[in-house]
Amino acid sequence: MTQPRPHTPAADGLPFMKMHGLGNDFVVLDSRGQPARTTPALARALGDRHRGVGFDQLAEIRDGDGSDICLDFWNSDGTRAGACGNATRCVAAHVMGETGADTLSIRTARGLLQAATVDGVTWVNMGPPQLSWDEVPLAREMEVTALPLAGDPVAVGMGNPHCVFLVEDAEAVPVTETGPKIEHDPLFPERCNVEFAEARARDEIRMRVWERGTGVTLACGSGACATLVACVLRDATDRRVRMELDGGWLSLDWREDGVWMGGPTSLVFSATLSPAFLAEVEA
Numbered sequence: 001m002t003q004p005r006p007h008t009p010a011a012d013g014l015p016f017m018k019m020h021g022l023g024n025d026f027v028v029l030d031s032r033g034q035p036a037r038t039t040p041a042l043a044r045a046l047g048d049r050h051r052g053v054g055f056d057q058l059a060e061i062r063d064g065d066g067s068d069i070c071l072d073f074w075n076s077d078g079t080r081a082g083a084c085g086n087a088t089r090c091v092a093a094h095v096m097g098e099t100g101a102d103t104l105s106i107r108t109a110r111g112l113l114q115a116a117t118v119d120g121v122t123w124v125n126m127g128p129p130q131l132s133w134d135e136v137p138l139a140r141e142m143e144v145t146a147l148p149l150a151g152d153p154v155a156v157g158m159g160n161p162h163c164v165f166l167v168e169d170a171e172a173v174p175v176t177e178t179g180p181k182i183e184h185d186p187l188f189p190e191r192c193n194v195e196f197a198e199a200r201a202r203d204e205i206r207m208r209v210w211e212r213g214t215g216v217t218l219a220c221g222s223g224a225c226a227t228l229v230a231c232v233l234r235d236a237t238d239r240r241v242r243m244e245l246d247g248g249w250l251s252l253d254w255r256e257d258g259v260w261m262g263g264p265t266s267l268v269f270s271a272t273l274s275p276a277f278l279a280e281v282e283a
């Protein structure tokens, strides 16, 4: 009997999924059972919204390592990200849908995360915030709540660095002007994501974001978690809030075991990258 021919990306192309969580959009590669594929060049080429597919982040699923799955993240400029909350929720919803389970363990660069489906909503525990200067990281020893920057922001690590400004009116902030200046400030040796947060009530926040390696996005999950932490540290909100981002609403809850985040996820389509596209990237 003839054996089925194994799938080889060079001959058959490379399958991927396009997903989004509140308009924070992703290409997802499923590399379980095979070698990881992503390189900085592939991430940049795929992230090109004109010549590739386009995404804010690329997420690559790998076989579990003492966990159900492993997950790696890349920005559209080809750099790695240690955390991506919305992609984690999207992938968790997809994998739990495959298996019918309502919990999932996910190993990421920041450690082991837990996801759960509750009343049809996918939640992820993004872990406890990192609140010492060397964990964020900052360039030198200082309080994360006392940065020497105009606007008096708070630095928070969520497996990736965030700088959160508490503002009176988030709509009025020139995000595209201020975001890149803070992202590249020497205080952040690994650059940072920048959030502008307006506490509308003890249980409601409006947030807009500039993402490291990507720019303005409609939502940022790890940024939402960092924003909640900053608001609680400044006593602007309670630990359980709803948050409005440009792309929609998230629910957040800073518990003993970490910052939990729940909200919608969407699988937009599945398709295959052509062998010609892959050959051009590898050339």
Ligand SMILES: N[C@@H](CCC[C@H](N)C(=O)O)C(=O)O
Pocket (backbone or CB within 6 Å): 024, 056, 057, 075, 080, 081, 082, 083, 084, 085, 086, 087, 160, 161, 193, 211, 212, 213, 214, 217, 219, 220, 221, 222, 223
């Ligand atoms: N959109 C993401 C965060 C992506 C990573 C970020 N740009 C970084 O480089 O740290 C999220 O939902 O958390």
